[in-house]
Amino acid sequence: MRIMPASEFNLSREVEYGSAEQNASVDQIVTDVRNEGDAALLRYTEEHDRMKLEAASLRVTQEEIQAAYQEVEDDFLVAIRAAADNIRAFHEKQKRNTWMDLQPDGTLLGQIIRPLRRVGVYVPGGKAAYPSSVLMNVIPAQVAGVPEIVMVTPPATGGEPGINPYILVTAAEAGVQEIYRVGGAQAVAALAYGTASIPPVDKITGPGNIYVALAKRAVFGVVDIDSIAGPSEIAVLADETADPGYVAADLLSQAEHDEMASAVLVTPSRQLGEAVAAEVERQLATLPREAIARKSIDSYGAVLLVDSLAEGVRVINQMAPEHLEVMTADPMQLLGSIENAGAIFLGPYSSEPVGDYFAGPNHILPTNGTARFSSPVNVDDFLKKSSLIHYSKEALMQNGEAIMTLARHEGLEGHARAIELRLRQERG
Structure with missing residues (x-):
């Protein structure tokens, strides 16, 4: 892991959203699904997922969902239910109400807050499946009062058109009734424009690969989207009191996501930086996703040395990381100076996976420095507001x-x- 002065590191990480070929491919898929509906949707599913389906089999049945419960362990059910309770409790605190203000002259001004009518949630199902992302998308929409929440997720590539049972069970636990076995750019286009089998939605949320991200960008304006997510990021701001093993483990928790993930330690302690670099190497050797994490660390990982924690905070604010961990002797003392971060984890026991899975705040966070001006997914993302004017x-x-x-x-x-x-x- 590289150790260098922060001044030598490129803090403004810009990620190119797809090659010319990828953009052209997505544009063609979106156009075809818009014009041809189910026919294009099924054609691209066969081409990209190697799965030949009929329109009638796109929707997942209740029997399939019930069968999925037989394939998951009891401890998973206990954990996912506890996580759902925490996520719901956190997002309940974000609810907003319609308000009206009657002026002395008889004028009535106000704001009417209503939920979106229909929202589409994209859930990956290829290289990795993320049941936690189902909760993070669905629960805020439910708290907002969205009456129709539909989920799309790819069928298993080749073979039987099954869907990861953990995804199905989590969706059922979250209360999703409408699920379709379709993924990729074609699923995003179907949600945006609608087909005979899939009615259109008002907003699309959820992570996906580069083709999904490009498709969301292509349909934005026809529908709303949550964001165009880039590779995952973590920055750790730490002093000499931090445990090198904890820091290294948390850096690797993001590096294992993607070869383009970014994992950076910012510290005034060279001794800590060197210890963390050594720990990263030691822990990498036994990590199941070592190849992915190693490429991430080699390409986008670094230990950045600063003169002081105050300079470290300035570096962090310039980076605007998706995840920020503060492992210092008094992390609360620094909190007021931290302006740009998607989620802030304070202290040695607030490991990033605590937020990813269980604590309650949303783990769908701004990436690529967009924490400078945007926020985690929240209840407001599923609301619309109308101004009310009754002039006397x-x-x-x-x-x-x-x-x-x-x-x-x-x-x-x-x-x-x-x-x-x-x-x-x-x-x-």
Whole structure:
């Protein structure tokens, strides 16, 4: 693992979203599904997933879901139910209410908050399956009050058109009733535009590979999306009191996600940096996903040396990492200075997987430095807001001239006359 001054490291990591060929392929898939519906959806499923399906078999049956329960262990059910309770309790605190404000002159102003009607959740099912991501997408939407939540996930590549039983069971535990065995860019296009088998949605959330990310970007505007997620990131800000083994393990917890994942330690202690680098090598040797993690560490991992924790905080704020762990003698003291991070983990026992799976906050976080201006997935992502204006006669008579002045300064005489007509009529 490289050890270097923070000043020599490229803190603004820009990830290119797909090659020209990948973008062209996704554009073609999206166009075909939009124009041909189920026919294109089934064709691309056969081509990319090597699975020949009929339109009638796209939707997962209740019998399949019940059968999946026979394939999962009891301890998994206990764990996923406990995690769901924690996630729901956390997101319940984010709920917002419609409000109205009656002014003394009789004007009523307010904001009406309503849930989206129908949301689509994409769940990966290829190289890895993530039941926890089902909870992180579905539960905030449920708390927001979304009445229709539909899930898409790829069938097993080749062979039987099955779906990972842990994914199905988690979806059932979360209350998802509508599940389709389709993945990739074609699934995103189907959710956005609708087909005979899959009605369209208002928003698409959830992680996926580069083709899924590009498809979400392509359909944004037709529907809303949560984000275009990049590779996973973790930064650890630590001083000499940190345990090198803990730090190394947490860096590797993200490096094992993806060859492009980023794992960085920021510290004023060279001694800690060297110890962590040695621990990373030691732990890598027995990690089941060693090849992936090693490529990540070699390409995007580093120990960044700073003069002080204050400089370390400045480095962190510039990086705006997806996950930030603070392992210092007094992490709370630094919290007020940390401005940019998707999720902040304080202290030696707040390991990143605690947030990934169980604590309650959402693990779908901004990547690629976008924590500078965006937030984790939350209840607000599944709400829409309408402004309410009930202007009284008294208010219009008092403020009409000012409204006309502003309209005419913008060259919009029609706007001004709409007010002028009312003033003239009321004044006689």
